[in-house]
Amino acid sequence: MAKVEITVEYCKACELCINVCPKGCLQIGETTNAAGYDVVEMKHDAECVACKMCAVMCPEAAIEVYK
Ligand code: SF4
Numbered sequence: 001m002a003k004v005e006i007t008v009e010y011c012k013a014c015e016l017c018i019n020v021c022p023k024g025c026l027q028i029g030e031t032t033n034a035a036g037y038d039v040v041e042m043k044h045d046a047e048c049v050a051c052k053m054c055a056v057m058c059p060e061a062a063i064e065v066y067k
Pocket residue numbers: 002004020021022023024025026047048049050051052053054055065
């Protein structure tokens with residue numbers, strides 16, 4: 001099973017990862033980071049296929065994907 005780690009302090013809530021995920025796994029959550037952004041969180045862990053598209057797309061390198 002895949003594991004997606006999000007470093008919330010790097011996230012700027014640009015939503016690029018949300019839009020690129022083919023499985024709709026990610027969403028803006030209710031956590032706000034120190035910079036004031038409502039950060040991305042995993043919504044459907046079981047759906048993730050570890051394609052790493054979210055990690056590649058993120059301009060802040062906030063996402064890492066492990067298999
Ligand atoms: S690895 Fe792929 S399927 Fe998993 S959250 Fe990222 S974009 Fe979505």
